[in-house]
Amino acid sequence: MKPYTRMLVVLACMIATALILxxxxxxxxxxxxxxxxxxxxGANGPSVEERVAAAAPGGAWSSExxxxxxxxxxxxxxAPGGTFAFDYDLPGHVVHxxxxxxxxxxxxxxxxxxxxPGR
Numbered sequence: 001m002k003p004y005t006r007m008l009v010v011l012a013c014m015i016a017t018a019l020i021l022x023x024x025x026x027x028x029x030x031x032x033x034x035x036x037x038x039x040x041x042g043a044n045g046p047s048v049e050e051r052v053a054a055a056a057p058g059g060a061w062s063s064e065x066x067x068x069x070x071x072x073x074x075x076x077x078x079a080p081g082g083t084f085a086f087d088y089d090l091p092g093h094v095v096h097x098x099x100x101x102x103x104x105x106x107x108x109x110x111x112x113x114x115x116x117p118g119r
Contacts, residue, residue, distance in 0.1 A: 056081030
């Protein structure tokens with residue numbers, strides 16, 4: 001086998017390995033982000049999933065990596081009654097609103113997380 005042939009085989013194997021690993025990391029990012037956004041809740045209040053389903057029933061969840069280097073995944077709930085988009089910061093484990101509807105949901109969660117007056 002010629003040296004160039006070996007180098008091409010090694011290069012092809014390295015590229016295949018990188019693609020397989022990146023695919024596995026992307027799948028993990030999608031799953032973790034969607035699970036974190038859907039389960040996000042205030043103190044003893046309903047989760048994001050429960051709130052958006054009540055506001056706009058019959059929707060479907062999806063996710064897309066918007067900034068792979070920064071680790072930001074856009075998680076979206078799309079229903080006939082509205083679309084709720086959230087940005088999940090993977091390194092910081094923080095949920096941010098990505099549209100006005102999501103801002104209202106997160107604002108309501110923030111309100112429910114506050115202690116009642118006099119406590």
